[in-house]
Amino acid sequence: MLRLEHISKTFHPGTVNEKRAIRDLSLHLKPGDFATVIGSNGAGKSTMLNAISGNFYVDEGSIYLNGKNITFTREYRRSRVLGRLFQDPLKGTAPHMTIEENLALSFLRASEGSVPFSRISRKDKEFFREQLALLDMGLEDRMRQPVGLLSGGQRQALTLLMATMVPPQVLLLDEHTAALDPGTADKVLELTRKIIEKNHTTCLMVTHNMHQALELGNRTLMMDDGRIVLDIEGEERKKMTVAGLLDKFRTRAGKELDNDRILLSMEQGE
Amino acid sequence: MLYVIQTALELGFMYALVAMALFLSYRVLDIADLTTDSGFVLGAAVSVTAAAAGHPFLAIPAAMAAGAGAGYVTAFLQTRLGVPSILAGIVTNTGLYTVNLMVMGWSSNVSLLKQETLFTMLRDTGIGGSWYKLILAAGITILAAVFLVWFLGTRLGLSIRATGDNREMVSASSINPVFTISVGLCVSNALTALSGAVVGQYQKSADINSGTGIVVIGLACLIIGETVIGRRSVGRNVAAAVAGSIVYRFLYAVILKTAVVPIECLKLVTAIVVALAIASPALKEWGALEKRKIGSMQKGGRQNC
Numbered sequence A: 001m002l003r004l005e006h007i008s009k010t011f012h013p014g015t016v017n018e019k020r021a022i023r024d025l026s027l028h029l030k031p032g033d034f035a036t037v038i039g040s041n042g043a044g045k046s047t048m049l050n051a052i053s054g055n056f057y058v059d060e061g062s063i064y065l066n067g068k069n070i071t072f073t074r075e076y077r078r079s080r081v082l083g084r085l086f087q088d089p090l091k092g093t094a095p096h097m098t099i100e101e102n103l104a105l106s107f108l109r110a111s112e113g114s115v116p117f118s119r120i121s122r123k124d125k126e127f128f129r130e131q132l133a134l135l136d137m138g139l140e141d142r143m144r145q146p147v148g149l150l151s152g153g154q155r156q157a158l159t160l161l162m163a164t165m166v167p168p169q170v171l172l173l174d175e176h177t178a179a180l181d182p183g184t185a186d187k188v189l190e191l192t193r194k195i196i197e198k199n200h201t202t203c204l205m206v207t208h209n210m211h212q213a214l215e216l217g218n219r220t221l222m223m224d225d226g227r228i229v230l231d232i233e234g235e236e237r238k239k240m241t242v243a244g245l246l247d248k249f250r251t252r253a254g255k256e257l258d259n260d261r262i263l264l265s266m267e268q269g270e
Numbered sequence B: 001m002l003y004v005i006q007t008a009l010e011l012g013f014m015y016a017l018v019a020m021a022l023f024l025s026y027r028v029l030d031i032a033d034l035t036t037d038s039g040f041v042l043g044a045a046v047s048v049t050a051a052a053a054g055h056p057f058l059a060i061p062a063a064m065a066a067g068a069g070a071g072y073v074t075a076f077l078q079t080r081l082g083v084p085s086i087l088a089g090i091v092t093n094t095g096l097y098t099v100n101l102m103v104m105g106w107s108s109n110v111s112l113l114k115q116e117t118l119f120t121m122l123r124d125t126g127i128g129g130s131w132y133k134l135i136l137a138a139g140i141t142i143l144a145a146v147f148l149v150w151f152l153g154t155r156l157g158l159s160i161r162a163t164g165d166n167r168e169m170v171s172a173s174s175i176n177p178v179f180t181i182s183v184g185l186c187v188s189n190a191l192t193a194l195s196g197a198v199v200g201q202y203q204k205s206a207d208i209n210s211g212t213g214i215v216v217i218g219l220a221c222l223i224i225g226e227t228v229i230g231r232r233s234v235g236r237n238v239a240a241a242v243a244g245s246i247v248y249r250f251l252y253a254v255i256l257k258t259a260v261v262p263i264e265c266l267k268l269v270t271a272i273v274v275a276l277a278i279a280s281p282a283l284k285e286w287g288a289l290e291k292r293k294i295g296s297m298q299k300g301g302r303q304n305c
Helices: A045-053 A099-110 A122-135 A152-164 A182-199 A210-215 A234-239 A242-253 A260-267 B002-028 B036-052 B056-079 B085-103 B118-125 B129-151 B155-165 B167-172 B177-203 B214-229 B234-258 B263-304
Strands: A002-011 A019-029 A034-039 A060-065 A082-085 A170-174 A202-206 A219-224 A227-233 B109-111 B205-207
Touching: A002 A045, A019 A045, A019 A060, A019 A227, A034 A045, A034 A210, A045 A082, A045 A170, A045 A202, A082 A152, A099 A122, A099 A152, A099 B155, A122 A152, A152 A182, A210 A242, A219 A242, A227 A234, A227 A242, B002 B036, B002 B129, B002 B155, B002 B177, B002 B214, B002 B234, B036 B056, B036 B085, B036 B109, B036 B177, B036 B205, B036 B214, B056 B085, B056 B118, B056 B177, B118 B129, B118 B177, B129 B177, B129 B234, B155 B167, B155 B177, B167 B177, B177 B205, B214 B234, B214 B263, B234 B263
Parallel strands: A034 A202, A034 A219, A082 A170, A170 A202
Antiparallel strands: A002 A019, A002 A060, A219 A227, B109 B205
């Protein structure tokens, strides 16, 4: 489905700020794989997602999606088949456009057979209403309100819906619940799980929560210093505990895990 | 009196196209597009020149195509060549001055003497009686307004709106901002040129200086309309551009009649009104801060006593 072959990326090469963000990283996601990604500060988790989405071109290596080489495909072209959610809930929706218009935009852009002058039909609006009702946030009755009036959690839930209403080939989630309050975060996460399960979407999800990393999906990746240092699935993953994960990290990366947010979330006993 | 009202309505409808164009570039795309002044003259020049050659109908699409071309140049400068958007508009605006002279056969104005215009053709059919000018002006503007509202609801239109509303969202969706900005500015400048084209045939002349200050007047119309009608939906916004333009022309007529403001000062007054209207959020914020400062100083003073 998605294959990264020996990709590398260095930011600001030749300056004092030189940063080798990804080093010779390879990954193969099978169709329907739902992999969680966890790692230390600056391990390159977001950079890996950005490399896949085409935010920048990689210095070395190739990226394949469905057997097609997309290494030098422009970002907006990749976005037709990739869904993306960021940590900042304001990044995914247009605040001065109504809920309905935001949904219409993403729906029309992702639908097969739509042309630049396509408009949404009454039936599509009904479909939006049904989909909004699934979020259970009362948004189905506010379709003509501008998105700027919604809370962060509501906006992120809407963004999730926009990204998945027409199921993408790969869904990239970059700590998309980290900026939300705990209650809303749980709700959005539950929605994410349901939607991915329903569509069998191939998904990469960056998280800072060790429990989530083991509970959600079928595969866990750990990153450090621009590399994937641990990749577990199946039986091995089922038996894995948070303590075991930290232990593995220590042996593979040769150091302690130093992500403040992970450590914080563990202290809170999440 | 009736004549004054008629004229105000006619001009209001014709210049409303500029306000609509500015709504698209300034409000929707969030780009201050200064191509407008010369774009308006370009529309008039093409339209009048074509009408002089006996093609009053062809004149309209030709003027719009020319305007779209001007918009494309501005868009190309800012999206592909990295020229800041305001400068891109100014550069195109300046270049168009020569183009406009060229279109008018290297003369600073052209007039229609006995050639037919859309207006004379409608007059000759007898439809609308003495209201024929208003019918034509209103018809064209309402048609353009309906088109604009329809267009902004299409996939392309929604993409253009998202481009102006949230750039970060655009980079993560499949929208190509280079394309949406280009299309947006082409449509916007086609509307400006359409306004020039209709006004040109209405006045039976095109003048190289007829566009001076059009962009500020258009903004004034837009702001007046938004104050009267509001900005809640695209439909309302477009209606506001038309209504604002009509209100502006009525004010203009009243000022002309009563001379409360000397007519020579009208551009200055318009500029001040526009500057204040655009500055109003900042002024309000400043006022609120000053109020708080005074409030807290008084409190502090009391505590010291």
